[in-house]
Amino acid sequence: MSTPIRIAVAGAHGRMGQVVAAIVEARADATLAARFDRPDIPPAAGVVAQDEALSAADVVIDFTTGASSAVLALHCAELGGPALVIGSTGFTAAEERVVRAAARRIPIVKSGNFSLGVNMLMGLVRQAAAALPADQYDIEIFEAHHRRKIDAPSGTALMLGEAAATGRGVELFKAQVKARDGVTGPRGEGQIGFSVMRGGGVVGEHSVSFLADDEVLTLSHSAQDRGLFARGAVQAAVWLAARPPGLYDMQDVLGFGAAATDPDYG
Numbered sequence: 001m002s003t004p005i006r007i008a009v010a011g012a013h014g015r016m017g018q019v020v021a022a023i024v025e026a027r028a029d030a031t032l033a034a035r036f037d038r039p040d041i042p043p044a045a046g047v048v049a050q051d052e053a054l055s056a057a058d059v060v061i062d063f064t065t066g067a068s069s070a071v072l073a074l075h076c077a078e079l080g081g082p083a084l085v086i087g088s089t090g091f092t093a094a095e096e097r098v099v100r101a102a103a104r105r106i107p108i109v110k111s112g113n114f115s116l117g118v119n120m121l122m123g124l125v126r127q128a129a130a131a132l133p134a135d136q137y138d139i140e141i142f143e144a145h146h147r148r149k150i151d152a153p154s155g156t157a158l159m160l161g162e163a164a165a166t167g168r169g170v171e172l173f174k175a176q177v178k179a180r181d182g183v184t185g186p187r188g189e190g191q192i193g194f195s196v197m198r199g200g201g202v203v204g205e206h207s208v209s210f211l212a213d214d215e216v217l218t219l220s221h222s223a224q225d226r227g228l229f230a231r232g233a234v235q236a237a238v239w240l241a242a243r244p245p246g247l248y249d250m251q252d253v254l255g256f257g258a259a260a261t262d263p264d265y266g
Contacts, residue, residue, distance in 0.1 A: 105245055143194075
């Protein structure tokens with residue numbers, strides 16, 4: 001039997017951090033090496049300083065914030081490891097560049113969603129967008145999450161938008177419409193719209209609709225338990241431990257696409 005992968009969990013006090021830690025502890029091929037959090041958060045039992053956690057781990061799983069993840073990626077790259085699985089969302093363009101630069105020195109899996117179902121949905125959206133003409137079918141992406149989520153649209157919604165844009169052969173930033181208010185005029189051809197709902201304890205709802213004058217096709221995914229994302233992240237960590245530096249995504253982990261060693265991949 002091979003040696004279990006040593007996994008450290010960032011954001012130890014957060015809801016996802018706690019779920020990830022529990023799932024790691026339940027696996028035979030992984031061991032929970034350490035848990036850590038921001039230095040300004042009072043310590044708790046079983047939580048150690050960041051550098052102590054990094055030195056004990058092969059891979060770190062991070063579901064915190066885009067800003068925190070970018071800082072952590074830079075620090076791990078400077079140390080030459082450990083590898084990093086990033087499930088945070090809400091990255092700025094500058095923070096994205098930091099992660100890409102870090103991936104030149106360490107292996108990183110970064111995904112807005114670690115669900116198998118969502119990654120299947122991305123493929124279906126890409127195919128539908130390629131097959132349904134832009135001058136006949138409008139694309140609208142809807143997402144709903146709990147009241148505590150701080151970024152919008154969600155990372156998963158943006159992933160679905162990228163899938164739709166890829167299918168259409170366009171760049172998402174040129175086609176996206178993230179907000180509508182007031183007298184906006186008629187919808188432009190080829191636009192990819194986003195709608196957002198926040199409230200209650202919704203784990204995650206996503207749908208992509210293709211709307212024509214005479215029919216509507218809707219592809220959707222509903223998450224029932226955030227353990228779904230944690231399980232995918234742990235699987236990604238086990239997969240990542242043996243990979244060379246590069247920026248990977250969940251499509252690579254699941255074998256849906258060629259794994260990248262180019263840090264500009266994705």
